[in-house]
Amino acid sequence: MNSPVPNSSAFSELRAYFGERFSTVPDVLEQHGRDESRAERHLPDAVIFARSEDEVRRVMASASQFEIPIIPFAAGSSLEGQLIPVRGGISLDVSQMNTVLxxxxxxxxxxxxxxxxxxxxxxxxxxxxxxxxxDPGAEASLGGMAATNASGTGAVRYGTMRDNVLSMRAVLIGGKVIQLGTQARKSSAGYDLRHLLIGSEGTLGVITELSVKLHPLPSELAVLRCHFRSVEAAAQCAASVMQAGLQPERLELMDERQMRAVNLHQGTRYPEAPTLWIELAAASRTALDEALALCAELCAAGGAGGVELARSETERQQLWQARHQAYYAARALHPGHAMLSTDLCVPLHELAPTIALTHRLCAENNLDASFVGHVGDGNFHVLFHAEPEDAATWQMIGRVYDLMVAAALAVGGTCSGEHGIGLHKRRHLRAQHGDLLELMRGIKALFDPQGLMNPGKIFEED
Amino acid sequence: MNSPVPNSSAFSELRAYFGERFSTVPDVLEQHGRDESRAERHLPDAVIFARSEDEVRRVMASASQFEIPIIPFAAGSSLEGQLIPVRGGISLDVSQMNTVLxxxxxxxxxxxxxxxxxxxxxxxxxxxxxxxxxDPGAEASLGGMAATNASGTGAVRYGTMRDNVLSMRAVLIGGKVIQLGTQARKSSAGYDLRHLLIGSEGTLGVITELSVKLHPLPSELAVLRCHFRSVEAAAQCAASVMQAGLQPERLELMDERQMRAVNLHQGTRYPEAPTLWIELAAASRTALDEALALCAELCAAGGAGGVELARSETERQQLWQARHQAYYAARALHPGHAMLSTDLCVPLHELAPTIALTHRLCAENNLDASFVGHVGDGNFHVLFHAEPEDAATWQMIGRVYDLMVAAALAVGGTCSGEHGIGLHKRRHLRAQHGDLLELMRGIKALFDPQGLMNPGKIFEED
Structure with missing residues (x-):
């Protein structure tokens, strides 16, 4: 299917209604033609900046009438090519729908x-x-975060978008508005379609509004940072912190390569060893001190060195700094290289062995890969990099990635802990949920019988 | 559609395979013809006791071939008529599939x-x-609990089944086995069909296996019990405990009528006033004492009287006893009466006003109703009772129930916090999610094109 050209009659009504907010300016198309991933680039035929649900309805009605693909867009921070208009159409930008209601x-x-x-x-x-x-990083929008079931460093304590979205409004192709979920904290009222939209990556409808849970700010916080002889030892210590029921606010890992990247990038002198951050919260200073003491014991038992503690907000931010710089440091270290970040997630008791296996796979295949992870969830990122045109290395990365996915699936894990499927992981989804793809496609057809919503994503083309 | 008679050829293969575990014994049919609700009773044509997923597959293949309705059954503890074979067929009893794997x-x-x-x-x-x-009460099975997205007193701290089921295996009509979710703590891999099965009340498939989250046993526990001048004051205090971030393990309410029922039933002398239970946990005695002190302050500020504290396991069980007896005491107080328990759930800030409104509705209509609730979730039960044949009272109860549902929906709540829809709340589901029913029916048709899975539940008949 080819979408109509932007100056055709199909677009004329929308162009007339939206005026300057209907754009075919090359820079604007360019900006909506890629995301943060190493994906091929495709331009949309037009970008529309909607300011209300009613405007979204208007676009969705026209799109259905004229069979124009729709790609929901907000912050543009997806990592698996979710936002790329592989079949052209309208990039429906809701970033101006930015009111806290x-x-x-x-x-x-x-x-x-x-x-x-x-x-x-x-x-x-x-x-x-x-x-x-x-907190997935980047300045992600809540609509986009729901669409990929995003998470981040806070998930170990507070869960993912799935755990924090109570209800949503969404517009289906054709313009029908639906309300999913309720504002109550629990509900057993029919099939929970809210959980279909969460993680649907724009393939079922356009999310326009969300009610989400808020949580009390912790009153006392502290961060421990320490390093280990091996990534496996650090991962094992992370697991032991979880197993002790310490319920950390965050529990993050970086390997020695990541630490080196940060030192080179920032001119810092962190020990270039696998490093763990453990943030703890409590209702009082006494309770926090008790938790910190137990945590320090577990770190010592796990072979940790260089334990540092930060309490004040300034100190805490300083202690976290290397972690916050991880992605950008890795990027800066290899100028001109494209990056690929995996996001496997495995059950906690399988984390250390899975990381060890992954490490070995990378070493055996001479891939320079660094590790960073939300290890309290069993979720870790391997950052690969190579020159965009270096086909041989990318092929090798692809092969190793497939082996990593197979290893994660074999122990009950998932090919995606938080980035979603998009364009890049469609074959991994088949490996993981092949038995469900027919049902998933059936659901897609129910919500989007014309196949116009973010085509080419999640499912491999027939 | 009428299902075949049990001695027909349709059943002969199953009867031959299952032997004594294919039953048409009247007592067995009777036991599978009702649940714990005040619903009409219908007998299945046969009961099959399956012992493995493979046996479930066999039944599901025959059921498809001969168009026999299937009603998944385990503990028989549903409250909304979910288990009642309104169109006959096979009650597929998986209670013997009781191995912790x-x-x-x-x-x-x-x-x-x-x-x-x-x-x-x-x-x-x-x-x-x-x-x-x-912990929904009764000796509920995990399969059934997933099928209704059950919760109970622990949900305020640990969530519902939806939050605790990581993955499931299920058999679809015809015999296909599907695997939903993963054992990882988070996943963003395609549409999350796990959340369709959770809460599907046996209308999509038969759940055969589940992987669920376990949590560390709290090391220090204590329970506060106190009473209030009004249910609204108790509910308000419950909300303030939540708002202080105390994260209670349980937070339960009973009104004065419930307390009186317990006294009459048990010969106890509890104050016959709205009563609140607050169970707190902490990692140490010191941390627990701090939390208890804050909690006691909040209770005092909320006008609580008769504050009692229990620490040892025996004392705690004693303090909880009245709460555990609630349902049975209410039942015993009105011998021969049928009971109906609502399970509305509203956002926390709407709890006290919603309870006040509900109270007034019952009083204005001379309904003798008592209140008990998981108030930390915004979830509360109104227990109605009347003689089964007293049509006028049941009509009035129905009218008041409809008004209560309308009030809960108007403030963003749900008609069912934990019991599900079953037969009884189908009209309430339409009031709540009318805009979604077409999609829900479409999903039902995808999973169960012959309409054989637990017919008549969730959806009103056409």
Whole structure:
């Protein structure tokens, strides 16, 4: 299917209605033709900046009428090619739908338009002593985060988007508006279609509004940082912290290559060894000190060295700094290289052996890969890099990646802990959920009988 | 559609295979013809006791071939008529599939057959210092609990089945086996069909196996019990405990009528006033004492009287006793009466006003209703009762129930916090999710094109 050309009659109504917010300016198309991944680039035929659900409905009605593909877009921070208009069409940009509509401090909930970013929500929640804990990095929008079931460093304590979205409004192709979920904290009222939209990567409808859980800001916080002889030892220690029931706020790992990248990039002198960050919270200083003491014991038993502790906000930020710089440091270290970040997730008791296996696979195949991970979830990223045109290395990366996925699936894990499937992991999805693909395609056809919603994503083309 | 008679050729193969585990004994049919609700009773044509997934597949293949309705059955403890074979067919009893297959203490997970009850799982988890926190009461099976997205007193801290089921195996009509979810703690791999099966009340397939999260047993526990002048004041205090971030393990409410019922039933002398239970956990005695002190302050500020504290396991069980007896006491107080328990759930900030409104509705209509609730979730039960044949009272109860549902929906709540839809709440589901029913029916048709899975449940007949 080819979409109509932007100056055709199919677009004329939309162009007339949206005026300057209907754009075919090359820079704007370019910006909506890629995401943060190493994916091929395709331009949309047009970009529309919607400012209300009603405007989204209008676009979705026209799209159905004229069979124009729709790619929902907000912050543009997806990592698996989710936003790339592989079949052209309209990139429907909801980033201007960025109003926090309501905060109910007594109900622990906020209602926002889909284009609100999580840092923006947090700026409004914090004065109430509350915060939204899902932090995938980048300035991601809540609509996009729901669409990929995003998570990040806070998931170990507060869960993913799936655990924090109470209800949503969405527009289906053709313009029908649906309301999914409720604002109550639990519900057993029919099939939970909310969980279909969460993680649907724009293939079922356009999310326009979300009600999400807020959580009380922890009153006492501290961060421990320490390093280990091996990544496996660090992962094992992370598992032991979880097993002790310490419920860390964050539990992050970086390997020695990542630490070296940061030192080179930042001019710092961190020990270039696998490093663990453990952030703990408690209701009082006494309770926090007890937790820290237990945690330090576990680290010592796990062979940790160089234990450092930060309490004040400034100190904590300083201690976290290397972790925050990880991705950019790795990028800066290999200028001109494209990066590929995996996001496997395995059961906690399988984390250390899986990381060990992955390490070996990379070494055996001479791949220079670094590790960083939300290890309290069993989720870790391997950062690969190579020159974009270096086909041989990318082929090798692909082969090793497939082996890593197979190893994760064999121990009950998943090919994607948080990035989603997009364009890049469609074959991995087949390996993981081949028995479910027919049902998933059936559901896709129910919501989007014309196949116009973000075509080419999640499912391999027939 | 009428199902075949049990001695027809349709059943002969199954009868031959299952022998005595294919039953048409009147007592057995009777036991599978009702649940714990005040629903009409219908007998199945036959009951089959399956002992393995392979046996379930065999039944599901025959059922498709001969168009026989299938009603999955395990503990028989549903409350909304979910188990009632309104169109006859086979009650497929998986209660003998009761093996705990695997416990991974380091991975915080257990894998069980669908007929394992949560108390049985807990008996095997506790020696590892772990437990499964979803406790709907009765000796419910994990398969059935997943099918209704059950919760209970532990949900305020640990969530519902939806939050605790990592993966499932299920058999579809015709015999196909599917695997939903993974054992990893998070996944963003395609549409999350796991959440369709959870809460599907046996209308999509038969759950045969589940992997669920286990949690560390809290090391220090204490329970506060206190009473209030009004249910609204108690509910308000419950909300303030949540808002303080105390994260109680349980937070339960009973009104004065419930307390009186317990006194009459048990010969106890509890104050006959709205009563709140707050169970707190901490990693140490010091941390627990701090939390208790804050909690006691909040209770005092909320106007609580008669504050009692229990620490040892025996004392705690004693303090909880009245709460555990609630349902049976209410039942015993009105011998011969049928009971109906609602399970509305509203956002926390709407709880006290919603309870006040509900109270007024009952009083205005001279309904003798008592309240009990998992108030930390915003979830509360109103227990109605009347003689089964008293049509006028049941009509009034129905009218008041509809008004209660409308009030809950108006503030963003749900008609069912934990019991599900079954036969009784189908009209409430339409009020709540009317815009989604077409999609839900489409999904039902995808999984069960012949309409054989637990017919008549969730959806009103055409």
């Amino acid at each position: 309501d905060i109910q401090p007594q109900g622990f909930l906020a209602t926002v338009q889909a284009g609100v970013t999580y840092p923006a929500l947090n700026r409004q929640a914090r004065p109430h002593g509350l915060f939204f804990p899902v | 695997d416990i991974q203490p380091q991975g915080f997970l257990a894998t069980v057959q669908a007929g394992v009850t949560y108390p049985a799982l807990n008996r095997q988890a506790r020696p590892h210092g772990l437990f499964f926190p979803v």
